[in-house]
Amino acid sequence: MGAAFNVIPCCVTESETQDAEMEVLDLDEGVEQHTPVLSRDTLCWRRNETEERSAHACKDSDSWVGFHNVDTNLNRLVSQADGDCPLSNKSKTGELYDCIDIYKQPAFDHPLLKNHTLQLKPSSLPNGFKLTKPKPATFYGFNDTCPSGTILIERSQKPDNFHARSIDDRTSQGHYYAIFETTGSGPFYGAHARMGTYRLPNLLPNQVSSSTIYLYGGVNGPDNELNVMEAGWHVAPFTYNDNIPRFFIYWTSDGYENTGCVNLLCPGFVRISSGNGPGTPIVQFSTYNGEEKFMDVLIAKDPSTSNWWVWSEGVSIGYFPKELFPKMDGRIETVQMGGHVFSSASDPSPPMGSGHPSQEGRNKAAYFVQVQLVDSTNSLYNLVPESIEFRTDIPDYYDIGDYHNTNTNEGYAFAYGGVGGFKK
Structure with missing residues (x-):
């Protein structure tokens, strides 16, 4: 393109x-x-x-x-x-969508996918993961059903300036984070979490705040050979012209230098369903000192095709083709989860998570719960606390804490975030 x-x-x-x-x-x-x-x-x-x-x-x-x-x-x-030309629709938040032939979607304009065979559904689910019945996509503001054999594709958004460096190289560029990272207990074949969702209405136009799962390959090679997949939710006013929290994906195969993009801004990610896809608004939010609402996200390798499938709210939305990641070799070396923000040097940094620090605890701070990884047998397993480390670059502004195994079905959980306000 x-x-x-x-x-x-x-x-x-x-x-x-x-x-x-x-x-x-x-x-x-x-x-x-x-x-x-x-x-x-x-x-x-x-x-x-x-x-x-x-x-x-x-x-x-x-x-x-x-x-x-x-x-x-x-x-x-x-x-x-x-x-x-195919049918077009405009969502209630202003985005334009077209019904595109699923076999001719923009993903296949990528030169590495010219001979790619479309996979219409995962060959199997990770053991321990349950699908949910898709709900009507009311956030569109129109009937999200396209004619048979076509899918909804949003027209290009503006360039995404947020995803420009790996976590290790982001601080000097106005990027700040509070994450956990696996430490040598891999390889991994996917990751899952339920992450609390929050409104962050006061971000400036050039700021971004995200809650993300990161999967890395090629971490021991040159920086420009780093392979990364991301999925989560973010608020990105510059990309969408609003402060609405949205589900997003991202990928790169050269350490964020030239390849990859957010959502469907470039060829690569293959869309399968017309429901809750990349860039669509989140409709349920947690309330400070009130009810918590979570978004469920899973990225996992398909054991038959080696494509990397993405599920949102228990529904498969599409996949990252294996051809995009030459250094992953069918497995993940490092997993990160947590919060990440961006701001220009001239502005105070934005809030992360709920906009409150982790020590405020449940119903106030933002949480990741049911944190799980996928093993070589395609089975989900609970995170082992001894196999991770926590990292934050400006702990006076963003932190991570209250990490523990719960006695409920929430499994491993941790809190993260902060009010922001850092300025160099």
Whole structure:
């Protein structure tokens, strides 16, 4: 796919117009360069995306003319591809979704997936994991049922500046964390947790706060060969133009340098269901000193195909193809879980978790519960406390604590978070 770009408001500054013109050139070049291998549905997806950018550029400006010309070019290519564009819908939070042929979804524009065989469902579930019946996706604000053989794909969001470095290299870049990390007890074949969800309405436009499961491969090699999968929830105003907490995924195969992206912003992750997918809003939240609400997330290797499946709320939403991770060799070397925030150097850092420190305890601090790993027999097992260590880079602002095995079905649990406010 070509370059992703920002919506250009009308009217814009001269520098912003120049940026838009460069984005037009990148898009047009990308279309011409990749046309022979782009599917009709992908061309439609790109056409719809370009129409959105054109609608936000100043009428008759160079950027508007450029977007309009690219749109005309894409319409011609769609006609040559012998078909009409798929159905489109707009969610109640403003996102645009298209019903895309499941076999022609943008994931397969990735060069490593040209000969990939689509897997429609996991070959088996990890032992100890139970599926749940999918619920109507009321967060869309429209019927999420696409025609048979198609799935909902959200049009591109803006670039994600949050996922730019591995945990070890993030502090100097405005990234701060409070996590646990496994220490040599692997290999692992997946990880599971239920994480408390919270509203964080006061993040600034350039800030991000996330609660995440990280799976790593290639940790002992060069930094630019690090393979990472992520899943969890985050608040990312720059990416979505709002402060709504959302389920997200992320991947990279070169240590966050050039490959990978958040959600479906680039080819790679294969979407299977139209329900609670990457980027969709979370609808239930915990209340401070009140009821806790949790989101269930599992990433696990399929024992037959070696693809890495993702479940959200007990429903399989799709998978990371094995071809994306050459250094994982079918297994995970390190697992991390916890909180991670980003802020520019000029602003105080944002809240993490519930926005309260871990020592405040249940119903106040944010928790991960039912923390489990997947072994070589495809079975979930409870975390062994002696096999992990806890890490936080600015403990006066973000911490991790109250880690313990519970006597209930919550298994291993820990608290994390903080109010933020750190400024260099």
